[in-house]
Amino acid sequence: MNAPVPPPAHPSGVPTLTRPCPICGTANAGAPALPGSRDGWDIVACSACGFAHMPAVPRGEALVETLAWEAQYAREGERRKRRQPILHWLDARTRWRLHLFPRAEGVDLLNRAAPSGPALDLGCGTGSNLARLDARFAPHGIEISKALAAQADVYARARGGSVVHASALEGLGAFPDGFFTAALLRSYLEHDWQAREVLTALHAKMAPGGLAAVKVPNYGSWNRRIMGARWCGFRLPDHVNYFDPASLRRLGEEAGFTVRIRRRHALPLDDNVLALLER
Numbered sequence: 213m214n215a216p217v218p219p220p221a222h223p224s225g226v227p228t229l230t231r232p233c234p235i236c237g238t239a240n241a242g243a244p245a246l247p248g249s250r251d252g253w254d255i256v257a258c259s260a261c262g263f264a265h266m267p268a269v270p271r272g273e274a275l276v277e278t279l280a281w282e283a284q285y286a287r288e289g290e291r292r293k294r295r296q297p298i299l300h301w302l303d304a305r306t307r308w309r310l311h312l313f314p315r316a317e318g319v320d321l322l323n324r325a326a327p328s329g330p331a332l333d334l335g336c337g338t339g340s341n342l343a344r345l346d347a348r349f350a351p352h353g354i355e356i357s358k359a360l361a362a363q364a365d366v367y368a369r370a371r372g373g374s375v376v377h378a379s380a381l382e383g384l385g386a387f388p389d390g391f392f393t394a395a396l397l398r399s400y401l402e403h404d405w406q407a408r409e410v411l412t413a414l415h416a417k418m419a420p421g422g423l424a425a426v427k428v429p430n431y432g433s434w435n436r437r438i439m440g441a442r443w444c445g446f447r448l449p450d451h452v453n454y455f456d457p458a459s460l461r462r463l464g465e466e467a468g469f470t471v472r473i474r475r476r477h478a479l480p481l482d483d484n485v486l487a488l489l490e491r
Contacts, residue, residue: 251448425486
């Protein structure tokens with residue numbers, strides 16, 4: 213569905229490709245840019261299903277080198293500090309608010325409900341979430357950043373697992389079908405231009421009854437509507453997909469999963485969507 217075509221060169225010099233909508237496959241190149249677009253990177257609404265996404269996205273080699281997650285995270289923090297100094301100052305000094313009402317994270321849900329066995333963290337970074345998995349899981353990861361993959365692999369191998377340095381789709385191919393009993397996609401699916409293909413491949417790699425916990429920014433939140441282009445979920449060119457509960461459910465179900473959206477009553481007030489996908 214998502215066959216790329218070469219687009220014009222991006223002004224930044226970052227190599228790019230053009231893709232159709234990851235939800236329904238409609239081509240949307242040339243569609244009007246939505247608020248949140250900047251620096252020559254456009255977010256558009258699909259003309260067929262309305263899904264907000266970037267039609268032109270960085271190629272994989274840029275994500276390994278110039279746009280590696282750890283470098284982009286630092287750049288985005290500096291950008292927000294310059295552009296929104298008051299909001300940045302308030303956020304930094306009120307982080308305690310995030311602990312007033314404890315909420316379940318995907319790794320906690322997996323520890324409580326997923327069957328024992330091999331567990332996967334897609335986009336595992338340094339392996340910090342692998343370290344939070346119960347001892348009954350053998351931790352495995354896939355990470356596109358070479359430096360972060362090497363760091364996480366040391367920990368994973370000490371517990372009988374491994375980390376593959378590759379894109380998610382390539383890395384999933386390194387594992388046999390039906391292998392994983394648990395999978396974590398925390399702040400990952402918004403980054404992958406092949407989101408549909410990744411979830412379909414993950415479904416094949418999960419054992420029957422296995423659980424995948426998915427957390428993504430909530431494009432349908434009230435905060436996004438109020439903040440407009442200043443919404444915290446906009447990160448370009450890192451975040452290429454902008455899910456709400458309905459689009460996340462559709463993508464998961466079309467990949468073959470049974471999807472349960474968590475805390476539906478609180479979703480309008482939450483900048484994130486957390487879902488459990490069952491094989």
